[in-house]
Amino acid sequence: MIEAFIFDMDGILIDSMHLHAQAWKNAFMEVGINIDERDIFALEGENDSGIIKRVMSMNKNDSLDMESILTTVTARKHQLFDRDNVALFDGVNDILRQINGKFRLAVVSGSDRKIVEMMMEQYFPGIFEVIVSGDDTENGKPAPDPYNKAVEMLGINKENCMVVENAILGVESAKNAGIFTVSIPTYLTRKELEHADIVLHDHKELFRLIELLMRMIIGN
Template sequence: MLKALIFDMDGVLVDSMPFHAAAWKKAFIEMGMEIQDQDIYAIEGSNPKNGLPLLIRKARQKPEAYDFETITSIYRKEFKRVFKLKAFDGMRECLEVLKKRFLLSVVSGSDHLIVHGIVDQLFPGIFDIVVTGDDVKNSKPDPDPFLKAVKLLNVQREECIVIENAILGVEAAKKAEIYCIGIPTYLKPSQLDRADLVVGDHKQLMQHLLSLEPAHGFRV
């Protein structure tokens, strides 16, 4: 009995990951390191605390040799400078219809200020619950962010669907034992093969979501 839809933000609701990648690359260059876009996309969904060590190792350096706060500060400043706010075409309208049928949540690994800034500007009044990377100790691929959303929504895991575009996000959803739809925005579909369903693009995703029926008598 479906009651809630839980959305990742970057790459699902907004076309933002290229800007995150550019900002992280700038921060790493300033710290004397180099990473590639695909390195960043591969750890999408984790918060800086958990994701930075992985990126630093990708740059063939030791995480303990670097100050995470300094790197994160450079990243945030650069992201704010380059970011252009843009929802995927049709997403706002799709969510407005879905809100009449389901509880809606955002679960993102990005920090509180970035997530709430984007949600408040593009989707005001749409989401019942927002969980950010600052709200949990263990980020994706740990199931904690999704389990927190389920608890705050006051529903059961089997009453939810997660929509993810990231490898770590799909892994987190499956660890939380929640049905997951994968959308390969920046990755190959095969990289999201742990999802229960992988759609081809955002048009197919929205068509599928709009075809879903809520639990009998729920929000209708």
């Protein structure tokens, strides 16, 4: 029986991956590496250090100054998010308020804690009882650590949780943690997310699934 929903943030709750992609493109450009927006979409969910390591590996360059890139990308992300460039996906606020108090709610994001807390306070105050950011585990997605931490903080069995993801590495992370996972292809294709237990078409289909579960479990 589902007792908790664990949501990814970027691409599920807020339409913000274009901001992350812009920040990463600018940061890597400063050190002579050109990356495509889709490269960042494919790495979504990984924490910042993990993204740098993966891009360095992709470009066969292990001589970059990680701390310098981290400083640059963090500053650029905060500037972009501070400018109120973020939009919620239609219907997200309504469904969260509908199920708040009926299910346990958690967020697991690869974004740094300052951005995650900023988004939670601005758009979802009092909704999520557990928040796990990219700063909260040594190993980010696709390692199971972020989702394991969320389940531990919730204090319930994995069998009673459902993860909602939109990223390849996020799906891998949740599945590696042994949690039932549904995915939405907000920036990628359904084929790229095929390892999820269920691949939905869009947010409207997600909302219908959640409402169905609520009626089945709670009877409302």
